[in-house]
Amino acid sequence: MARVKIPYYVVKKGHGYWQPTKAMRGEGFASIRCGKDGPDAWTIAAGWNERWQRHRRGIEEAVRPRWPRGSFGDAFDRFRTMDEWSEKKPRTREEWERGFARIAPVFGDMSPMDPDVSLQALSAFRRRIAETVSPREAWRTIKIWRALWNVTAAIGLTGAKKDPSLGIRNRQPAARSLRWYEGEAVRLVKRAWREGYHGLAAAIACTWDTMMSPVDVRSLTVEQRRRDPLGTYFVAGRTKTGAAAIGTLSRRAVRILDAYLEREPVEVGPIFRNRSGRQYSRFTLPDDFAVVRQLEFPGDTRTLADMRRSGAMEARAGNADPATLSAKMANSISTSNALHRAYQPVDLASVRGADLARRLGRRRTANETEITGLK
Template sequence: MHVIHCGDTAVGRDRIRYFLYLYGRWRWRPTKAMKAHGFGLVTMGRGGPGTDSDGNPKPRVEDQQRAIELNRAWDQVRSGHASAPARTTTVRYPEGSVGHAYQRAMELRKAERLAKGVVWTSRQEKRDSWPRAWKWLGPRFGDCDPKTIQPEHFLRIDPVTGNATGLVPEIESKVSITERHMVIKVWRALWNRMQAMHGYCDGLTDPGKAFANSAPDPRQQIWLRREVLTLVQVAWRHKFHGLAACMATAWDSMLSPIDAQTLTAGQADRDGVGLFFRLDRAKTGRAAAATLSQWSTAILIAYLDHMGVDLLDTTPLFWTRGGRPVSRKGKTGQWGGDHGGGRHVVPRPYTKDRLEKDFAKVRALAFGKAERRQLGDMRRSGAVEGDAGGASVTDQSNKMANTVSASNRLRKTYNPVNVASVRRFDEARAIGAERLEQRATESVMTTPLMTLLELQRKRRDGAK
């Protein structure tokens, strides 16, 4: 990798800023600050003949000139002389290359959604695994002819060290087995798309199928109901009121943390039993009815009463006890609540990172620093409870808004083997016979949260 120098004037003599030889190609790689202004990675030629002082193939003069032009464009933006940021993020891949096929595949995936009337939210786009996988696949294969890609590009033995090398070991060592599993899944799906689009890899076998892409062992950790009660109590006692309400909601609704964290007042609804939220899950996009019990409803009401604010329909429900510290600058008094001349903390809607950090604090307070179970394990815990109680896989699938009944891996993930599940079938027959003779009892559940929300709306409408 080249050391960055300030001068770019002498082509072939001085090292050019941000111009380096990476993964078999010369590339112009901008910094994080440059990416914020619209600059992106630009892939160029392979270089040669001959080698430079670092032993890399000498770059072509055309590539060096292109890198210098990009540096000049950045200098214009940095100095304020360019009124609009330069855009270089759209890499132009050669026709017939993997990158060219990837861009077409992404457009086709979007067209498929639009044809069905499905428009992804920004949250769903961020959770799309294809762009995430392309961060690994693009630098390796983006400008390559698919016909030249071999299984050894993914996995091979280094002749010098005797260790496994290639894309697969690199991902596992730098990130995780889960990341490797996701990347290879996307590669295989992309290869299928390339075959369907013709002209890329017609009649060829996917080199990514020459080795197993085994999934990582699923997490098996669960929370017991009494442990969740303890977590909620500890959170409330230490003034993590938003977290306490979020945990209670996540436990009863069996929503993932990210889905629970982003619930809004406008999603609240009710049926003959009690409160629930209508939503589309961020990961699957499937409609979900997040039902609550009297216990979680009571905590949610207490939390909203404690907030003492009127909620708009689009306002997130769960807020931190204090977000980022805000300092008053100068003597303008721009932060009205800060009368002490120093700092005060402004509550913020929970983000994914802040939710995880606050949960870790409460978990340590409740069970010690050695405890490593996560908030997301509550979703699995609910599945275990339902399975032990005799619930059908179909009911579980509806509750969790996924297709657990059609996936052995999902079932293994959310229903780890337990003795209660083995004993459940014997007990379920007797329980089922009794239920058939019972009448459905009318619920005496009131709807205080809905009433509270309606009162807030009336007050808001009256103030207009």
């Protein structure tokens, strides 16, 4: 197997570990079991190294402080040393860490048995996040709280106490509805390239065409690239669910990708790198995207992730049927998920059918925009 050089990453008996130095452990970082040596383990190790670099530069606090025995922080740290944690998909682990980053300052050093861990406290906690960050972030944080409570209970730290958050109605907010248009995506790609963000330009082009999520695009490798008489595509698996995924590319995106790889060759590991030559992480990709977006569309708040929804909106406008769109998105959105998995697995023909529907929908949307004068 090809190897990559990641600081503090070691392999023991076929499994990878991110092992900080004694000085780093003093800053609150601990050894992380990354799973079986391979691309997934490399991604985890690179993510922890990125966290350390951000902490070292004063951008981010240490993610793993030393918590009192029996506290929520202690339970979370213990959980992250177990096989159950390492077997979770990288995207799922990211969601846990994101949620715990909000839980930690308030409840991290508290025991579940503490009387201050109450329905009233959690209700105020959720309301504060909803008001200062967003309702979606509040919903996500309570979702992770409940999962963490189950882990804490399994470890034996909750006694007979029930999760006080069960008294909260944690309704999921309406999904985002922001979208990008093809011309805007093209402008972002060109602006990124002109500003020297070559890896970002190629990543945006591939995100627009493949309709993959940013985390899945970040994980694409040269080995996953394929070609047949009809064009170029990637064969991969969704980071969050493990579902099979095929990401097709237009000729325009292929030209950008090839130009990037000619300028900055990548032989092993994830394709898309930032200007320092390091692979994009969940921190650096959105950071670079925000810089380019601000330059091209000042004040805009749309994200790279919104391109996945934008492609789906194009495909639906082009009358793509649910099964075809589901194949394109590597997602279970058709009417009958079980039947779809049995009789309509992800295949290249279905994905290209969704591409055709997107082109039709794009033309229809453009015509309607011209007639109504709306964007």
